[in-house]
Amino acid sequence: MTRVGWIGLGAMGGPMAACAARAGFEIVAFDADPSRIEGKAAASVAEAAGEDIVVVMVATADQADEVLRDVPTETLVVMMSTVGPAAVQRWAERWSIVDAPVSGGVARAGEGDLLIMVAGEDSRVERVRPLLDALARSAPVVGSEPGDGQKVKLVNQLLCGVHIAAAAEALAFAEALGLDAGAVREIVRDGAAASFMLDDRGERMVQGAFDEVKSALDIFVKDMGLVTDAARATAYPAPLASAAEQLYVAGRRAGLGRSDDASLIRVLRGDT
Template sequence: MSDATTGAPRVGVIGLGAMGMGTATALLESGLEVTGCDISAGAREAFEARGGESAETPAALAARSDIVLLVVVNADQVEQVLFGHQGVVGSLRRGGLIMQCATVAPSIARRLGERLAGEGLEMLDAPISGGAAKARSGELSVMASGAESAFAMAAPVLDAMAATVYRLGDTPGVGSSMKLVNQLLAGVHIATAAEAMALGIRMGLDPDTIYEVITHSAGNSWMFENRVPHILKGDYTPLSAVDIFVKDLNIVHETGRELALPTPVASSALQQFTAAKGAGFGREDDAAVIKVYERLSGITLPEAANDAEGA
């Protein structure tokens, strides 16, 4: 049940990557009792160092939680942590809440809500957006749908993790539909930013000057402004990896096929991310999609400072 001292819900966060660790830490700093779980022992230890508790399995986390956030990568991981060996279902108390924050197909979110209801559990379809920095500061955007009771139970968690909560509907699937619109735009904007930078560099323009001019012009976008600095620094440490957009844009493509709705621009961006993954950049930051142009046209990209010094 909830914390006997404060009456606040006990919260579990499964997936302590960049977004999950930031979210779990923001929840912890808001005064909530938070347990983290990740397959990486290093991630669990890092969360403990921040003052949180950790569990080695989703089942162990669920046994000490009222609300469980899933901040994992894909639908397969959602399935595994909920219904697999040592999964959440079976250990979370009846009436407990699953906040499903991963990007999955809307059809999967709808089926998941039905399955969890059959187990006596609530679900909030609650994809998140904003990046690692906003996760850490508790200023994410949450695109949520679910029953009124699910929103009521989630209120303390949403207050601590989000700057904006969009209540989009009363059943799971609507939140995931909105997140898919966001991911279509985000993926296309990153791929287009990379193409624009590659064109400018190929024409002999200074990369820093391109960034300065475009961020003060009509061609700017949030993704251009956020991702191009990674290119300028030659730093492809993954905050959001190429593999994520291979997955998410493929969900866009498959959902378009289900609806008989063509998505040609998103499909083009998907091919660029797939090319980057095929070239070995899948685990690098998604800005590494520009390296496809480096391979194809021979442009010279900025190097990381330490690489340049060691050259």
């Protein structure tokens, strides 16, 4: 497998496609913004979908629905977007799907250092295994049915979303106590309160580094909505996820949706 159709070259999709190209895959790419395309460009979704294997890396289930209208049913679709299990299960009734949502952020996407949560029939997964391995530090098979990967990704996003919100609340609390939030972060990150999000997003929070958008706040409005929707569908209460979701929604209402998600601290500070 050397030639892959690729639809979606946003903050994550662009670096991923570039990583795949460096690994030797010929990427035939389409994006709504043609300026994002480097290498071989497709003039339409249908042209990109002319390949035997097509990666879909768009932002929402609605966008994926639109894209799939132009994808032949015999095409093997690698769904790498975070769209929730219900959508992928519905698409799997018509298309051959490998469910493969990703986690790791923009920098790791460009380095082939992602976590990919893979689900699908064994033969389909094996067909795309070289591509997955080129993009990932780890690409475990988490289930045999499309949608299983999305379920694991929602657990991942619940933790990420709550951890970002907790970091924002803790650092804003430090400021409210009259402390230097940056100094407090340096102290507590060496103890039991340490987390990746306190390290990564916490640094941007205390520095006010919100203009370079590494992960937009709107992504967590979407993803925490997917988490709480799935929780309701199983009668699971998800109280922390629900509280975090409301903070992200408040951030969107304050005009921060396209800002880096570290700007969530501004909601806790009350300066939006």
